[in-house]
Amino acid sequence: MYLPGLAQYTLYHMVSLTNKRIVVGVTGSIAAYKSAETVRRLRDAGAEVRVAMTRAATEFITPLTMQALSGHPVHLNLLDAQTESAMGHIELARWADAVLVAPASADFIARIAHGLADDLLSTLCLAARSPLAVAPAMNWQMWDNPATQSNVARLRERGARIFGPGSGSQACGETGPGRMLDPQDLVALLAGMFETGELAGLNVLVTAGPTWESIDPVRVITNRSSGKMGYAVAAAAMEAGARVVLVSGPTALAAPEQVECIRVMTAQEMFDAVMARVDTAQVFIGTAAVADYRPAQAATTKIKKTSATLQLDLVRNPDILASVAARTPAPFTVGFAAETVDVERNAAAKLRAKRVDLIAANLVGQAGSGFEADENRLVLIDASGTTELPLLSKLRAARELIHHIAVRYHAKNPAENPRLAHRQ
Ligand code: C5P
Numbered sequence: 001m002y003l004p005g006l007a008q009y010t011l012y013h014m015v016s017l018t019n020k021r022i023v024v025g026v027t028g029s030i031a032a033y034k035s036a037e038t039v040r041r042l043r044d045a046g047a048e049v050r051v052a053m054t055r056a057a058t059e060f061i062t063p064l065t066m067q068a069l070s071g072h073p074v075h076l077n078l079l080d081a082q083t084e085s086a087m088g089h090i091e092l093a094r095w096a097d098a099v100l101v102a103p104a105s106a107d108f109i110a111r112i113a114h115g116l117a118d119d120l121l122s123t124l125c126l127a128a129r130s131p132l133a134v135a136p137a138m139n140w141q142m143w144d145n146p147a148t149q150s151n152v153a154r155l156r157e158r159g160a161r162i163f164g165p166g167s168g169s170q171a172c173g174e175t176g177p178g179r180m181l182d183p184q185d186l187v188a189l190l191a192g193m194f195e196t197g198e199l200a201g202l203n204v205l206v207t208a209g210p211t212w213e214s215i216d217p218v219r220v221i222t223n224r225s226s227g228k229m230g231y232a233v234a235a236a237a238m239e240a241g242a243r244v245v246l247v248s249g250p251t252a253l254a255a256p257e258q259v260e261c262i263r264v265m266t267a268q269e270m271f272d273a274v275m276a277r278v279d280t281a282q283v284f285i286g287t288a289a290v291a292d293y294r295p296a297q298a299a300t301t302k303i304k305k306t307s308a309t310l311q312l313d314l315v316r317n318p319d320i321l322a323s324v325a326a327r328t329p330a331p332f333t334v335g336f337a338a339e340t341v342d343v344e345r346n347a348a349a350k351l352r353a354k355r356v357d358l359i360a361a362n363l364v365g366q367a368g369s370g371f372e373a374d375e376n377r378l379v380l381i382d383a384s385g386t387t388e389l390p391l392l393s394k395l396r397a398a399r400e401l402i403h404h405i406a407v408r409y410h411a412k413n414p415a416e417n418p419r420l421a422h423r424q
Contacts, residue, residue, distance in 0.1 A: 017045040078119065223289035
């Protein structure tokens with residue numbers, strides 16, 4: 001099989017689907033045997049995978065095989081109490097960053113082209129807001145049939161991606177177009193869907209996590225921060241094609257793949273690490289919850305709890321964000337504002353006081369959003385106005401933020417990439 005461009009693509013791009021949530025839909029086609037390999041390769045690329053199969057697909061490959069390879073029960077039936085109670089099909093549709101139907105039979109393509117929702121997988125395709133990719137697999141005459149061609153054209157018009165089909169010998173003994181692409185090609189194409197290239201060629205410097213300011217050898221002053229938002233921002237910037245350096249305070253998180261991570265403890269160390277790198281960064285994103293004060297003098301031995309009260313002398317830490325924004329030239333500078341009340345007013349004040357290009361504000365202290373949570377509701381504020389994002393997973397919120405930054409960065413620096421400068 002010859003696929004122009006694809007071989008080069010897989011050769012030169014490291015395929016990464018780190019943190020991506022992929023629903024693999026399997027329909028009734030002899031190529032269903034390749035789905036096992038597709039799931040494996042998706043997981044090798046870092047994706048989290050859930051499988052949904054049509055009844056016909058289960059005639060070709062067992063749900064048990066797909067369960068073992070994906071690590072999760074397979075979704076088969078709209079009325080199956082067990083899988084539906086673990087994760088219902090609407091929840092699954094919402095969970096997915098992308099849906100890949102591979103193989104997609106002629107019948108299944110016809111059904112989703114017409115918006116039918118008569119089984120779990122077609123219902124899921126109808127309910128999903130995330131991108132849909134379809135890998136047709138069928139006899140070449142079925143593929144050539146004008147009915148199939150118009151169904152495929154209809155899906156394309158609605159934004160679905162059609163992967164393949166390839167050409168070659170078919171299970172029926174004939175030769176022609178209709179072969180499902182090989183799993184590694186599907187995985188490479190899927191990874192390509194996430195690469196926006198919006199920050200390609202740029203250096204992005206991100207701070208994340210809390211800082212620890214020593215009181216004595218066993219006690220610290222710190223801020224509540226898990227680092228999840230900053231790590232998600234670093235991962236999203238990397239997906240957008242940037243070279244990313246993450247300066248992180250103490251967290252329990254592993255650095256996102258391909259991101260250079262510098263671990264620090266105190267605000268002063270974070271300041272030093274940032275200042276050593278900032279001159280080569282075109283974008284700086286300060287998500288760290290930097291401690292505003294540190295003890296003037298850390299005790300060298302553990303302070304004993306002998307007195308009823310204890311006084312600590314604190315001194316101000318350097319403001320990393322404001323120092324970066326005050327440089328000439330300054331990178332495109334983005335700050336975070338965690339507020340407990342009056343989010344927008346406080347964030348707008350911070351935008352002016354610190355002279356940054358953009359503030360991402362969020363209301364903390366509410367259940368389900370902010371500290372330690374996996375989801376966040378951000379409000380993006382810059383000189384031109386306010387954009388409210390819905391409650392999203394931190395990774396999705398980070399991707400929206402990165403898109404927002406990219407649009408504004410390229411508008412400010414049109415000479416660098418005239419093509420992207422016009423994007424909204
Ligand atoms: O603490 P504050 O609300 O001012 O934090 C707002 C923004 O400033 C955040 O982006 C934070 O990372 C940054 N900041 C900083 N250095 C400090 C304090 C805050 O970079 N010392």
